[in-house]
Amino acid sequence: MPTMSVQEQKLYAAIEELADRPAPPSAIDADDAIRRGHRVVRRRRVARGATGAVVGIAAVAVAVSVLPSHGSSGAAGTGAANSSTKATPQHPSGPGTDPLTLSGTFGWLPTNVANVGYSLHETPNQVQAVARGDQVLPSSDTPMIWLNIYPKGTTPTLGQFAGGNTQLRVNAPKVNGQTAYWMTESASDPTNAGDTWLRWQSPDGQWGELHAYSLDTPDITTELLRVAAGIDFAPHSVPLPMSISGLPKSAVTVEADLDRPSLSGDGAWDLALILQVGGATVQISVDPGTQHSADSGTCKTANGLTACVLVTSPGGLPTSLAKGGAAGILDRITLLGTDPANWTTAVVQQ
Amino acid sequence: MTELRRDAAFTEYVAAKGPWLRKVAYLLCQDWHRADDLVQNSIIKLYVQWPQAERIGNLDGYARRVVVNTFLAEQRSSWWRRVVLHEPEYAGHADAGIAHVETSLDLADALGALPARQRATVVLRYFCDLSVEETATALSCSAGTVKSQTARGLDALRRVLDGRAAESAAS
Numbered sequence: 001m002p003t004m005s006v007q008e009q010k011l012y013a014a015i016e017e018l019a020d021r022p023a024p025p026s027a028i029d030a031d032d033a034i035r036r037g038h039r040v041v042r043r044r045r046v047a048r049g050a051t052g053a054v055v056g057i058a059a060v061a062v063a064v065s066v067l068p069s070h071g072s073s074g075a076a077g078t079g080a081a082n083s084s085t086k087a088t089p090q091h092p093s094g095p096g097t098d099p100l101t102l103s104g105t106f107g108w109l110p111t112n113v114a115n116v117g118y119s120l121h122e123t124p125n126q127v128q129a130v131a132r133g134d135q136v137l138p139s140s141d142t143p144m145i146w147l148n149i150y151p152k153g154t155t156p157t158l159g160q161f162a163g164g165n166t167q168l169r170v171n172a173p174k175v176n177g178q179t180a181y182w183m184t185e186s187a188s189d190p191t192n193a194g195d196t197w198l199r200w201q202s203p204d205g206q207w208g209e210l211h212a213y214s215l216d217t218p219d220i221t222t223e224l225l226r227v228a229a230g231i232d233f234a235p236h237s238v239p240l241p242m243s244i245s246g247l248p249k250s251a252v253t254v255e256a257d258l259d260r261p262s263l264s265g266d267g268a269w270d271l272a273l274i275l276q277v278g279g280a281t282v283q284i285s286v287d288p289g290t291q292h293s294a295d296s297g298t299c300k301t302a303n304g305l306t307a308c309v310l311v312t313s314p315g316g317l318p319t320s321l322a323k324g325g326a327a328g329i330l331d332r333i334t335l336l337g338t339d340p341a342n343w344t345t346a347v348v349q350q
Numbered sequence: 351m352t353e354l355r356r357d358a359a360f361t362e363y364v365a366a367k368g369p370w371l372r373k374v375a376y377l378l379c380q381d382w383h384r385a386d387d388l389v390q391n392s393i394i395k396l397y398v399q400w401p402q403a404e405r406i407g408n409l410d411g412y413a414r415r416v417v418v419n420t421f422l423a424e425q426r427s428s429w430w431r432r433v434v435l436h437e438p439e440y441a442g443h444a445d446a447g448i449a450h451v452e453t454s455l456d457l458a459d460a461l462g463a464l465p466a467r468q469r470a471t472v473v474l475r476y477f478c479d480l481s482v483e484e485t486a487t488a489l490s491c492s493a494g495t496v497k498s499q500t501a502r503g504l505d506a507l508r509r510v511l512d513g514r515a516a517e518s519a520a521s
Contacts, residue, residue: 007504007508007511008476008504010511011472011476011504011507011511012476014457014510014511015377015457015472015473015476015477016477017457018377018457018458018461019373019376019377019477020373023372023376023382024382024383026368026369026372026386027383027386027387027390028364028368028371028372028386028389028390028393029390030360030361030364030365030368030393031361032390033360033364033390033393033394033396033397034357034360034361034397036394036397037394037397037398037400
């Protein structure tokens with residue numbers, strides 16, 4: 001064994017001491033892991049049986065990326081129903097809001113990062129698009145590109161990376177003739193060791209930001225500049241596979257995620273919505289297929305999709321929803337099938 | 351029956367190694383609640399991969415790698431900020447008046463300030479006792495990267511480690 005320095009000996013001792021410090025009771029639960037693991041395994045089997053997994057995932061992503069960027073409903077067009085769809089879904093009518101509405105979306109993407117998903121985070125309160133590869137759990141090497149578009153009039157500043165290092169600005173080639181720069185820890189490395197950040201302005205002066213990692217390409221900078229050049233800064237409402245009606249006006253979407261592939265890595269996509277309705281939190285999940293775990297809440301299956309509703313603090317629901325509870329809310333959900341051409345942007349309807 | 355055997359073996363493994371994985375996770379994230387979430391997410395992945403994991407011969411190494419990779423993946427996305435609702439817990443222990451706990455907290459702060467991969471390198475080298483080559487394999491990087499990350503990490507932690515030694519000498 002090589003000789004240890006004094007510093008190393010100190011670190012061995014200190015880190016051992018830190019690991020041994022008093023801890024709260026463990027919340028690790030093997031039974032819960034088995035339950036959730038079973039769900040992943042089952043759904044993975046279903047996905048394998050139903051599609052040519054990876055090819056299917058890519059095909060879905062491409063189909064969505066060419067949908068109309070903004071409009072009343074994804075259903076307005078083709079009527080090209082998926083042959084596996086059991087019945088023609090009833091499309092919601094009337095005005096509605098789409099929680100996944102953002103100020104732009106991806107255009108050109110590398111072929112290994114072709115699955116586009118969207119997330120509304122409470123903090124910051126804006127929607128991000130994320131393009132990712134096909135790799136699924138347990139790999140952490142999935143290539144990803146996050147797109148963030150700053151509100152008009154907002155100029156992003158430099159600060160610190162999560163690890164505490166200072167963000168440095170390194171000028172990049174112009175994007176569509178507009179100012180662009182890399183954000184990095186080291187001025188000599190614009191790629192920031194593969195954890196790469198690019199900011200640039202649209203012709204209207206709006207700022208966009210790309211954050212990419214695990215791209216596995218010999219020329220990250222050229223690739224990201226091309227992605228940035230293809231970003232469409234026009235407003236974009238993402239069609240979703242469900243709508244919900246009859247909510248009180250006070251209902252607020254706290255979180256919304258359309259993940260491709262699904263976060264658990266066993267399906268082409270999954271959708272999660274978290275709404276604050278009165279004093280209750282309503283979690284809605286929608287997945288392709290008919291499987292769901294016992295802890296998903298109250299569930300139903302229609303048109304090849306399964307929706308589950310979980311209500312936290314049901315006592316806080318407004319009177320109009322309190323009587324039916326989770327089942328009543330589930331009744332207000334319309335599932336639009338597996339074909340993205342039938343999905344809608346009129347998602348949350350009062 | 352096969353599934354029952356699998357579940358029993360998995361449960362037994364988690365009971366035996368969960369505390370150790372929890373310590374690894376805690377050193378990576380410096381928060382016991384987040385460490386629990388990290389391990390919980392990791393053991394779900396471990397369960398899904400259990401038949402393959404059992405066959406590879408180094409189950410502990412595999413499980414540790416899943417924890418580290420899950421941590422690094424979470425650091426790169428903003429996912430954990432959404433799913434972890436706990437406050438940082440440094441101030442939460444009433445017994446923090448004990449001198450060595452204070453020192454541990456200093457080290458926790460210093461570790462937390464390291465970039466994620468550098469922190470993972472330090473934890474794998476000095477808590478998990480992995481060699482440079484083993485650490486390189488676990489992190490899918492070169493031995494040279496491990497050496498440079500270790501050197502940077504040691505340098506960054508030097509102030510805390512030196513302060514710790516000075517306190518010991520004074521007491």
